[in-house]
Amino acid sequence: LYFPQRLYTENIYVGQQQGSPLLQVISMREFPTERPYFFLCSHRDAFTSWFHIDEASGVLYLNKTLEWSDFSSLRSGSVRSPKDLTLKVGVSSTPPMKVMCTILPTVEVKLSFINDTAPSCGQVELSTLCFPEKISNPHITENREPGALRQLRRFTHMSICPNYTISYGVVAGSSVPFAVDDSTSELVVTAQVDREEKEVYHLDIVCMVRTERNLEEVFRSLHVNIYDEDDNSPYVNGTDTEDVLVEFDRSEGTVFGTLFVYDRDTTPVYPTNQVQNKLVGTLMTNDSWIKNNFAIEHKFREEKAIFGNVRGTVHEYKLKLSQNLSVTEQRSFLLGYLVNDTTFPGPEGTVLLHFNVTVLPVPIRFSNVTYSFTVSQKATTYSQIGKVCVENCQKFKGIDVTYQLEIVDRNITAEAQSCYWAVSLAQNPNDNTGVLYVNDTKVLRRPECQELEYVVIAQEQQNKLQAKTQLTVSFQGEADSLKTDEPRFPACAEKRQRGDCEATRGLGAPTGRCQWRQGRDKGISKRYSTCSPNLGTCPDGYCDAIESKNISICPQDCSSEAIIGGYERDLYGIKAGHGTCYCFEGKCFCER
Amino acid sequence: PMDCLRASEVCNQNSQCSSRFRIMRQCLVGRDRTTMLANRECQAALEVLQDSPLYDCRCKRGMKRELQCLQSYWSIHMGLNEGEELYETSPYEPMHLSDEFRLASIISAMDSASAKGNLCFDTGKPCNPCLDATKACNLNDTCKKQRTALLATCSPAAPISQAHEPCNRKRCHRGLRQFFDRVQTEFSYPLLFCSCRDKACAERRRQTIMPACSYEEKSKPNCLELRRTCRSDPLCRSRLADFHMNCQTTPHSITSCPNDNYHGCLVSYVGLIGSDVTPNYVDASHTNITISPWCGCRGSGNHEAECEAFLRDFRENTCLRNAIQAFGY
Amino acid sequence: SKPCSLRKLVVTVSQLGIAFVSDETIAFHYCSGECDASRKNYDFVLEAMKKKGLLRKNKARHRPCCRPTAYEEDFLFLDNSFQYKTIHEFSAKACGCI
Numbered sequence A: 001l002y003f004p005q006r007l008y009t010e011n012i013y014v015g016q017q018q019g020s021p022l023l024q025v026i027s028m029r030e031f032p033t034e035r036p037y038f039f040l041c042s043h044r045d046a047f048t049s050w051f052h053i054d055e056a057s058g059v060l061y062l063n064k065t066l067e068w069s070d071f072s073s074l075r076s077g078s079v080r081s082p083k084d085l086t087l088k089v090g091v092s093s094t095p096p097m098k099v100m101c102t103i104l105p106t107v108e109v110k111l112s113f114i115n116d117t118a119p120s121c122g123q124v125e126l127s128t129l130c131f132p133e134k135i136s137n138p139h140i141t142e143n144r145e146p147g148a149l150r151q152l153r154r155f156t157h158m159s160i161c162p163n164y165t166i167s168y169g170v171v172a173g174s175s176v177p178f179a180v181d182d183s184t185s186e187l188v189v190t191a192q193v194d195r196e197e198k199e200v201y202h203l204d205i206v207c208m209v210r211t212e213r214n215l216e217e218v219f220r221s222l223h224v225n226i227y228d229e230d231d232n233s234p235y236v237n238g239t240d241t242e243d244v245l246v247e248f249d250r251s252e253g254t255v256f257g258t259l260f261v262y263d264r265d266t267t268p269v270y271p272t273n274q275v276q277n278k279l280v281g282t283l284m285t286n287d288s289w290i291k292n293n294f295a296i297e298h299k300f301r302e303e304k305a306i307f308g309n310v311r312g313t314v315h316e317y318k319l320k321l322s323q324n325l326s327v328t329e330q331r332s333f334l335l336g337y338l339v340n341d342t343t344f345p346g347p348e349g350t351v352l353l354h355f356n357v358t359v360l361p362v363p364i365r366f367s368n369v370t371y372s373f374t375v376s377q378k379a380t381t382y383s384q385i386g387k388v389c390v391e392n393c394q395k396f397k398g399i400d401v402t403y404q405l406e407i408v409d410r411n412i413t414a415e416a417q418s419c420y421w422a423v424s425l426a427q428n429p430n431d432n433t434g435v436l437y438v439n440d441t442k443v444l445r446r447p448e449c450q451e452l453e454y455v456v457i458a459q460e461q462q463n464k465l466q467a468k469t470q471l472t473v474s475f476q477g478e479a480d481s482l483k484t485d486e487p488r489f490p491a492c493a494e495k496r497q498r499g500d501c502e503a504t505r506g507l508g509a510p511t512g513r514c515q516w517r518q519g520r521d522k523g524i525s526k527r528y529s530t531c532s533p534n535l536g537t538c539p540d541g542y543c544d545a546i547e548s549k550n551i552s553i554c555p556q557d558c559s560s561e562a563i564i565g566g567y568e569r570d571l572y573g574i575k576a577g578h579g580t581c582y583c584f585e586g587k588c589f590c591e592r
Numbered sequence B: 001p002m003d004c005l006r007a008s009e010v011c012n013q014n015s016q017c018s019s020r021f022r023i024m025r026q027c028l029v030g031r032d033r034t035t036m037l038a039n040r041e042c043q044a045a046l047e048v049l050q051d052s053p054l055y056d057c058r059c060k061r062g063m064k065r066e067l068q069c070l071q072s073y074w075s076i077h078m079g080l081n082e083g084e085e086l087y088e089t090s091p092y093e094p095m096h097l098s099d100e101f102r103l104a105s106i107i108s109a110m111d112s113a114s115a116k117g118n119l120c121f122d123t124g125k126p127c128n129p130c131l132d133a134t135k136a137c138n139l140n141d142t143c144k145k146q147r148t149a150l151l152a153t154c155s156p157a158a159p160i161s162q163a164h165e166p167c168n169r170k171r172c173h174r175g176l177r178q179f180f181d182r183v184q185t186e187f188s189y190p191l192l193f194c195s196c197r198d199k200a201c202a203e204r205r206r207q208t209i210m211p212a213c214s215y216e217e218k219s220k221p222n223c224l225e226l227r228r229t230c231r232s233d234p235l236c237r238s239r240l241a242d243f244h245m246n247c248q249t250t251p252h253s254i255t256s257c258p259n260d261n262y263h264g265c266l267v268s269y270v271g272l273i274g275s276d277v278t279p280n281y282v283d284a285s286h287t288n289i290t291i292s293p294w295c296g297c298r299g300s301g302n303h304e305a306e307c308e309a310f311l312r313d314f315r316e317n318t319c320l321r322n323a324i325q326a327f328g329y
Numbered sequence C: 001s002k003p004c005s006l007r008k009l010v011v012t013v014s015q016l017g018i019a020f021v022s023d024e025t026i027a028f029h030y031c032s033g034e035c036d037a038s039r040k041n042y043d044f045v046l047e048a049m050k051k052k053g054l055l056r057k058n059k060a061r062h063r064p065c066c067r068p069t070a071y072e073e074d075f076l077f078l079d080n081s082f083q084y085k086t087i088h089e090f091s092a093k094a095c096g097c098i
């Protein structure tokens, strides 16, 4: 048994007679053999004794004639009329006992006690005789027994105009499974309904009042909501298999492939403990390696359009890496995933999904047989020479590679070895590359140091796999004859004018001269004007491995201090600036 | 009625009442209403308490120890109410008439502000009452200080200490509650309820509460779930009940507001800002005001009608809309 | 003329002239006024040195300046493209002769 309504409301008045009916609570059957027994649940309040309910019909009656003093005896939050009396009615399919109120279905009855006598026939409008002011919409559950769902007659208003005859009907364009039982004035559902076919029935109820003079009609609309139960099995639309290739991206949390499962029932997210139509999945494997490395990510959402404008559920399944996969790992397997609609009553509540997984190993090797870079003699300290990178290193995720620079021939004099100080390698943290830069400009001028040969060693961190390649750095052109013994190069970023900037021999400048970037935008712009050692790397919004070695190289990208003027800050450096931005040490200013 | 702090003091002076009150609070700790109601001892406690001053005590907005007062209130009323109902009784005292006089003064303040603001027609720019309200706030020490503090709290975390969070929502909510508690309504209400004739103004109005932090989220929770979260917190629960009581569209009044009290509706609306059901203007439309908390009704299962009713109380609330529109004129 | 003190000017954010475009109005506080009353021996000595030519081509000041000694807290506002922006240390909170 269940209540097709959450709340019953009615007005009660002073002077209403003992034994008069107030309203009828109706319950609906889940099984054809059930019969309801109604009972009052609340006994806390003193006013409960004013009422009793007919055990078989659910009609609520007055136990006493309501007096003016009854109204004033009520405790209530509000002083004004009406005062609300709340009762609870329970229903049971066996003769009830009071203790069952907490476990059986109950419904709330809210009676508004008005501090006045009932209106007389001349005072009331016909619509008041027919319908309560607030009409709440009923609901019925799909696949349940047909039967009465609401008493349309307003019992409390029947005696107001005793000479009128009131009857009801359902106005419906097309055939609907609803009708009015003329003998009882009950609204009845005449057949079982299917929510997946129609979720709401919009009915018009007509109330026909035959007065002394004529017949009048009053209309009220009523929406009957159909409640869902899990009576559809989940299904796939099209493919139940997804090919998955795991190669360069093998970091924990990466998701691959998507398979969809559909279910025409709704999956409620509220309340959270509701289990109806929630799908439970199982990985169909005993392989502990697969279980440790892969998991399934499940999400679901409600959709309407694809289910014929009735709410249904789309489930999304993705394969997800639970940890970083080693580069040496190589295998392929078919992974089954069993999805089970646990509340679906039949045996067909499951769907088997497949992920056809191929894990390829990632070789750690250099595609370049040799690297060869040419650097200007004029290059200043921290000038970037170039990048080294193993094959596909830009695509790597979850693979960690570090680089080292070594001298080819170790059996040389200390004097000759010192040449190799000219170049160093720094590790860019995020993109698996090594960056070469000018480390020592003094040795550059020595004739024997003009062509240097190194070996680059790349090492993958998890398995310590190594790769090697040759690297040649040659220095060309003429060294700056002026100020050759300059101890420290100035910072390009200090310069505020183009001419001054381009005449400066600044730190980290591969050509030996600072470069000017001319911005043209108004307001705060990413293209602000500024002086930089190398427009290819500074400013580019990223404080790289070389730049982070000395704040004076590119404070525009690396400053962590407050910036003055019009700007937008980034985690490090200036994201956007107003006019020209310049910096002293790590402190930057932007102005027009 | 007595305030609930006072009422619980009175109750504590009576040994029977205080012991029942203690039992009642224990009954509610589990938060499982049905088991609680089944418990005989809890039932008995509830019966005794119904005759105590705690039964119909109330709290005042902004009173000292407001939260404790609300906790006392709910420790009785959580037992009385059935939990899943649409509307609950507000623990706050009804608005007094004197408050409405204050509203009149705010409106007249707005009038004189907009009279001054009308000068903006001479500059050829469209008149922007929301901007006027900001000017007024910036030139008032308290308002400027509180607004600046609020904006700082609700801005994305300083990039230096960047976690992945764009901002701290909880702190922002606290900041919003503080802002509306501490700033005189003469300054705060015009920021929120300015009447707009163009998009620029309406966008400014929408941005008043820093919606990027306090309102929008990546996903929209289900409204009923949101309501349940709110009801597990005494302050949010009280503010929501108060909003429903004071802003419920009613056919029995000219203005559609309960007792034709616009001010009551606006005050209870502001009371929700900084709670789990923080409402806001959903867009920068100046012709059609739509207000909603950040939630939707997807996934409501068989409770969809109830969820939509909850949402309608914000999105299609004639009382609230009238109250906002009336404020600006 | 008046001694060094805090003065107020009501302007829009755009009028501040530092890139931010917003029609919000704020009070800009600045320091202005005489500082002669705060001269120290230092100022007289320096002046004398300069006159005697002991300090050549030197821009050292021998008069105290009226400058902010403290700044107002950060100011946050909504700019005309509806982004919230912050300005630090743009308005004086207290002035002094230094």
Ligand SMILES: [Ca+2]
Binding pocket: A142, A194, A195, A196, A231
């Ligand atoms: Ca069905």
Ligand SMILES: [Ca+2]
Binding pocket: A142, A195, A196, A228, A229, A230, A231, A232, A264, A265, A266
């Ligand atoms: Ca179904």
Ligand SMILES: [Ca+2]
Binding pocket: A230, A231, A232, A233, A234, A263, A264, A265, A277, A341, A344
């Ligand atoms: Ca199903």
Ligand SMILES: [Ca+2]
Binding pocket: A537, A538, A539, A540, A541, A542, A543, A544, A547, A554, A557
């Ligand atoms: Ca860079």
